[in-house]
Amino acid sequence: MRDRSETTCGGDRTPPGTARRAALTAGFLALGVGVAFAHGQPGHGYEIDVYRSTPIGYWVGVAVGGTIAVAIAAFGRGSRRELDAASLLGTLSVLSIVALPLLRSYRYYGGGDSLTHLGWAREMRAGVIDPDAVLYPGIHTASASLSAVSGIELTHALLLFPLFFFPLVFVLGSTRFVSALSNSASARGIGTMAALCFVPINKVSVHALAHPSSQAILFLPVLLFLLIRYQRTDGTAFPLFDPFGSAFALGCLGLIVIHPQEAMTLLSMLAAMAVVGTIARRYRPTGELASGRSLSVHTILLGVVLAIWVARYDRARDRVAYVIESLLLQTHEPLSETAARGSTLGLLGGSFEELFAKLFAVTLAFCLLAAGLFLASSIRVARSTSDDRDAVVSALAVGLAPPTLGALVIFAADQGDHYFRFLGTIMVPVTLVGTLALVGVVDRLEARARRSGLGVTRTHLRVALVVVLVGFLALQAVAVHQSPYVYKSSQQVTGGELDGFETVFVFHDEETPLLGFRSGSGRYADAHYGSHTAQNDPDFSGYRDAIPGEVFSESLTTHYDSDRYLVLLEGYERIEVDLYQEVRYTREGYRTVETSPAVDRIQDNGELELYRISPPTS
Structure with missing residues (x-):
């Protein structure tokens, strides 16, 4: 036709x-x-x-x-x-x-935690550790299996999941969610474009690299779609025997394996929604909130399995105990880390206001859109004038209360910037509801333009929408990866770095401490050996040793009373001297490395240099 x-x-x-x-x-x-x-x-x-x-x-x-x-x-x-x-x-x-x-x-992408995850995947593939030895073995097991079956380099297999698979899952899940709750003809297209902004990736604690918490957050739209399809589908079967109910349950259990912290956050959301649903069915059985199917079975199942899973790991128990202790004793200032970073940002010529605009301008726009729809839907539910979509939106508003409280708790405790992980989780339903609000605003403006006859046509409104969406996508795209635009260096890990460190680890004398910049060379040791092996190797001296900035710049050859190895990576001089403007490591320190007779270069592959520092003899 x-x-x-x-x-x-x-x-x-x-x-x-x-x-x-x-x-x-x-x-x-x-x-x-x-x-x-x-x-x-x-x-x-x-x-x-x-x-x-x-x-x-x-x-x-x-x-x-x-x-x-x-x-x-x-x-x-x-x-x-x-x-x-x-x-x-x-x-x-x-x-x-x-x-x-x-x-x-x-060759690889992602320093810090991502290198440790690479080491875990290598240990799993080699059979050194079992997958259940890791609290969240999802992407490691999947990457090791893909590498073994396809022959793809493990470094590339581990990148496929955070850089392609999970972002694609996020877009598909978000689009299906928006389409399921909107009758607008343009909901599918706008939903896809809004999802492609990847608002939950905040570049602080949620990243586009191997980072299980980030991958778990990007998986959430699929679970929320399955949740609403289960809740809004008529059925009398036991929840776990219902097609969408069973799919949702399996997805929740899979989330535990990807990262249990996000499963815990989802559990808190489900618990709040289940309680409100139960109260609504008890006191307002004819209301929209009471019409959805109960979430009690899924909440109990996820809670029991999650408790059994995390109880097996000392790390999880220790983290919970540490958070509680920090809250009770108040051993730190919640804003101290933020103040320190703000001071450094000022030295680089930036400001919090500028960085906030670069990272969170689009996030703020979606928050405002979502807040409007949350409020409007809740009012309609309270007045019993709501429809099916209002019930879902109001239930999500209730579900966001526990993770919002969790973010405040983590902010008050000594947990670094982990509260931004909660923000990333919160932004998943906020993005979805904000997209629904955007679709509704466009449709209402078109309807009013047709009635008013003010000369504003559908084409004018749609052109404006195109400009807004292109602007959103551009603002988000230029910040999805770390770069000098956001006062960060690239997360690239070159082949020369990995190969150079392999040579260092194989041929170092096992006694002389190995110094590196900032967090030391431990992450590369994790990537090469696997963290379980590296941390338990008594012959690996200097696993986490880093050379302080003032020592590197002022007393490199006199500070230590015994020999040290020092690793310098190609590009670090540009990062430290040009990008970070010698805030920690200065150009003078690099000159000392090159010119001092007490510093000998013993390895150089063009991307990694290894030096031996010999203190003066008395």
């Missing part, structure tokens, strides 16, 4: 459907050419900024493909196939940015 939109008003005028298909074809071609540009220029050495290092041809291709996708999806006209193609084009465009480290053939 011919699409009605293809009727023409003039003899030679191009049918709208043909124009859309031509635009989509051009968009896919532009994206394909751009991806070819990026893949054809791999990042061999360390790149402090993945954005600037990626060829301009890639960015042109992504910009063309992404803009076409947003325009067609936001206008909501055309056949279902055309709208789906637009969503696919937009998804591939943005995911290519998230997956740039893979496209650019980085």
Whole structure:
């Protein structure tokens, strides 16, 4: 059947459907050419900024493909196939940015915790440890299995999940959730584009790299979609025997394996929603909140399995005890870390206000949209004038209370920036509800424009929507990876670094401490040996030793009373001297390394240099 939109008003005028298909074809071609540009220029050495290092041809291709996708999806006209193609084009465009480290053939991506996760995956693949020896073995086991079955390098297999699979799952789950709760013809397209903003990735405690907590957060939209489909589907079967009920239960149990902290957060949300649902069925049995199926069985199941799982690990019990102790004793100032970071940011020429705008401007917009719909839905539920969507939105508002309280508790305790993990979890339902609000606002404005006759047409409103969505996507895309734009260096780990550290670990004398910058060389030891092996190796001296900035800059050759190894990575001088403006490690310290007769270079592969520091003899 011919699409009605293809009727023409003039003899030679191009049918709208043909124009859309031509635009989509051009968009896919532009994206394909751009991806070819990026893949054809791999990042061999360390790149402090993945954005600037990626060829301009890639960015042109992504910009063309992404803009076409947003325009067609936001206008909501055309056949279902055309709208789906637009969503696919937009998804591939943005995911290519998230997956740039893979496209650019980085050996690995993610320092800190991500290197430790690489070591765990290596230990699991080698059979050194069992998967259940790790509190959250999900992505490690999956990556090790993928590597063993496909022959893909483990470093790349471990990147596929955080850089492609889980972001794709987040987009699909978010789109299905929004589509299920909105009757608007444009909900699917707008839902996809809003999901592609990846608002929960806040770059503070939620990242696009191997980080199980982040992957668990990106998995939540799928669970929320299964939750509402279970709750709003009529059925008399036992919850665990219902198709959507059983799928939701399995997803909850899978979340425990990905990361139990996010499972605990989901449990708190389910408990709050179950309690409110039970109260509504008791006192307002005819209301919308009472019409949904009970969540009691799922809440109990998740709570029991989660308790059994975490009780087996000392780390989980110790963390809970530490949080409680910190709250009771108040052994730290909650804002001390923030103040210290603010001081450093000021030295770099930035400010909290600027950084907040870069990282959280789009987040704030979705919060405002969601707050409006939360309030409106709750009022309609209270007045018994609500519909099915209002009941779901109001239930989610109730469910957000426990994780919000949890964020405040973690902020008050000595848990670093972990409260941003709670923020990441909170932003999942906020993004979904904010998207529903955005769809509703656009539809209402169009209806009012038709009635008012003020000259504002549907095309004007949809163009404005395209501008807003493109702006949101651009603001989020330029900050999805760490870069100097947000006063951070790239998380790239080069092959020379991994190979160089392997040589260091194999041939070091097992007695001389090994010094590194900031957190030392321990994360690379985790990646090479696996943390279980490295931490229990009595011959590995200096596992976490870092050289203090003042020692490196002022007394490198006189501070220590015995020999030390010092590892310098290619690119660190640019990071410390140029990006961080010598806040900790100075140019003078590097000159001392190069010129002092008490410092000998004993290894250099172009990306890693190993020096031996010999103190003066008395």
